[in-house]
Amino acid sequence: MADEGEAAVVNRYLQQTPVDLDGMAAELGLAVERSPLANSIAGKLIRDHAARAGYRIVINSHDAPRRQRFTFAHELAHFMLHRDLVDEVVDNALYRSPNLGDDMERQADRFAAQLLLPAQEVRRAYRDDKVLASLAERFDVSDTALRIRLRELGLAP
Numbered sequence: 001m002a003d004e005g006e007a008a009v010v011n012r013y014l015q016q017t018p019v020d021l022d023g024m025a026a027e028l029g030l031a032v033e034r035s036p037l038a039n040s041i042a043g044k045l046i047r048d049h050a051a052r053a054g055y056r057i058v059i060n061s062h063d064a065p066r067r068q069r070f071t072f073a074h075e076l077a078h079f080m081l082h083r084d085l086v087d088e089v090v091d092n093a094l095y096r097s098p099n100l101g102d103d104m105e106r107q108a109d110r111f112a113a114q115l116l117l118p119a120q121e122v123r124r125a126y127r128d129d130k131v132l133a134s135l136a137e138r139f140d141v142s143d144t145a146l147r148i149r150l151r152e153l154g155l156a157p
């Protein structure tokens with residue numbers, strides 16, 4: 001689990017949307033790389049001893065920009081939640097990895113949604129604007145990710 005310092009960094013970044021994942025990762029001491037990976041791979045969390053936190057997030061640069069952001073958030077979630085449980089994570093295109101169970105993958109998906117679509121900011125934005133495309137733009141997420149989050153927060157059917 002994240003220590004107090006990391007949680008504070010994350011919470012600070014959640015105050016401003018779209019959430020600056022690059023800034024957050026840099027402050028957490030992570031290296032971030034966008035590289036063309038096989039279509040079957042969305043991203044990875046791998047060891048990198050040159051990075052302050054000891055890890056590197058790799059994002060498949062073939063993917064659409066908003067999908068890359070979800071991958072980024074999902075790998076950040078693995079770093080925050082699961083780095084003490086497994087050495088490295090390689091997520092397939094469905095965000096499942098061979099060495100973490102489905103429960104932990106769902107946990108990473110939920111955490112990723114919280115990073116990209118912080119509850120308080122989403123509730124505030126939704127009061128002023130109920131147009132999905134413009135809300136998705138505001139948070140720089142896919143329409144699908146937004147729709148799932150609105151349902152989760154009880155804001156949309």
Ligand SMILES: [Zn+2]
Pocket residue numbers: 074078089091095096097105108
């Ligand atoms: Zn994963």
